[in-house]
Amino acid sequence: MAVRTKRTNPTLVEVAKHAGVSRSTASFVLSGRTDQRISRDTWQRVEQAAKELGYRPNAYARTLSTGVSNSILLVSDYIATTSTANSMIAGILDAAMETRKSVLLAETRGNADTEHRLIADMLSRQIDAVIYASMFTRGVELPRELRDIPLILLNCWTDITRWPSAIGSVVPAETDAGRAITELALERGYSTGIAFLGDTSKSPYNDWKPLAFAKRLEGICAVLGERGLPEPELIPVGDWTVQAGFQAVDARLSAGGGLRLLICANDQLAFGAYRALNRAGLRIGRDVGVASFDNTDIAGWLEPGLTSVTLPYYEMGKQAATILTDYLAGDDGDAEPEFAKVSIPMAIVERESL
Known part of the structure; x- marks a missing residue:
């Protein structure tokens, strides 16, 4: 009977050796950092080495060491399960992929208890920021768990004087x-x-x-x-x-x-x-x-x-995620953000009823 052996993940040192670079250079490339002067050729060699060896970064360890998870939490009521508005998610995903961010979804179905539980669970995973979205354009009362994390409101608004962590809202015009x-x-x-x-x-x-x-x-x-x-x-x-x-x-x-x-x-x-x-x-x-x-x-x-x-759902989702990722990529992460209030134009589709 064949004995199954546990497959081990190649180490960062092995990737660096395979690519012919230092461990720190390999680390910079595979963590997506762009604040170091690394040539395009070197960048490609490291990525190719990681691919050939089957290297998978330890996301949890990286989060613990850097304090950054490269993940965004999308909290919504019904948009994921409603066909008329779920293109907002497509816009968010497209913008997130451009900056190598992952998006986690918490769908609350409008239940306050579920909302508190899901948010608390997701925040324990070291989320970098939050998009708080509504199926319908409306005013909202934000859950207390979001008071200290960067967030943007999508298709909704609130009293921002009570939420210093809020960096913007995106609504239809x-x-x-x-x-x-x-x-x-x-x-x-x-x-x-x-x-x-x-x-x-x-x-x-x-x-x-x-x-x-x-x-x-x-x-x-x-x-x-x-x-x-x-x-x-x-x-x-x-x-x-x-x-x-x-x-x-x-x-x-x-x-x-x-x-x-x-x-x-x-x-x-x-x-x-x-x-x-x-x-x-x-x-x-x-x-x-x-x-x-x-x-x-x-x-x-x-x-x-x-x-x-x-209703420009896709554009709204993409704009909200773009504002958030731009903020996270900035050098003033500890500064109080200037609240961005964005209204997305709504195009008319002309047909024969006029």
Whole structure:
């Protein structure tokens, strides 16, 4: 019977000897340090030697000796398990790979107890920094465990005076998006009978959407005010589903009065609005223009196609990770960071509904 022997990992000394360099040079290369003058040829020889010998750095030992793990913790509520927002993770990973950072994910499903437990466990692994992300654009109360570690807020914000370790927040430019969609509609000739479908007050259903909706409405009202036009009629909804959109617009049409432009707070509501408008015999894009936000798959499948504003999830994730990795690579790691407040533009995808 053959005896299985335990495979040993080649040592750093063996890699250095194989590459014909000193141990310190091999260490600098394999730890990814760029603050030493090492030629490109030497760098490649060390990497090739490590590959040929099958060398694997001891990440735990390196973390203990340097205090740096080259890993970032992503704390989120639902973005990893929700198809509409998980491109944020792709953006984070792309930015992290550019600087050889690893990303660990803690998905809390919105449970505070789970959040505290996961964060405490992950921080015990010597995480360098944290991205705290939200599926929905909203204000958050950060968990106490994150008070002393560099962090950036993604798709959310908080009272930064209580969080000196926070170095920035990245959110979508909701107000600018409201302005842009209104300007486009006015260019298309929709200057009367303008309505906004979406409740901006808090609701027992949830309290996150009104924050984004209010910003979008703020941009809409700003443009109309600048043009000397009245604020839009508000068509409230109980929640933000297809059924709610249908019921609200159906009731509004039954009440009579001219409706020429309907700006919907999201695509689900717009889908419901389409059904109500079709039921009333109104031609979308001719009798009534319709525009929306989020640019989900629904927008492209509706007939006629729905003009909608895209949420820049990928760009937001990449920008958040870039800000964080740039901070970690800086020479002023002990200095109090200057808070970076970044709003990512939201592009309009024009279709036939306007």
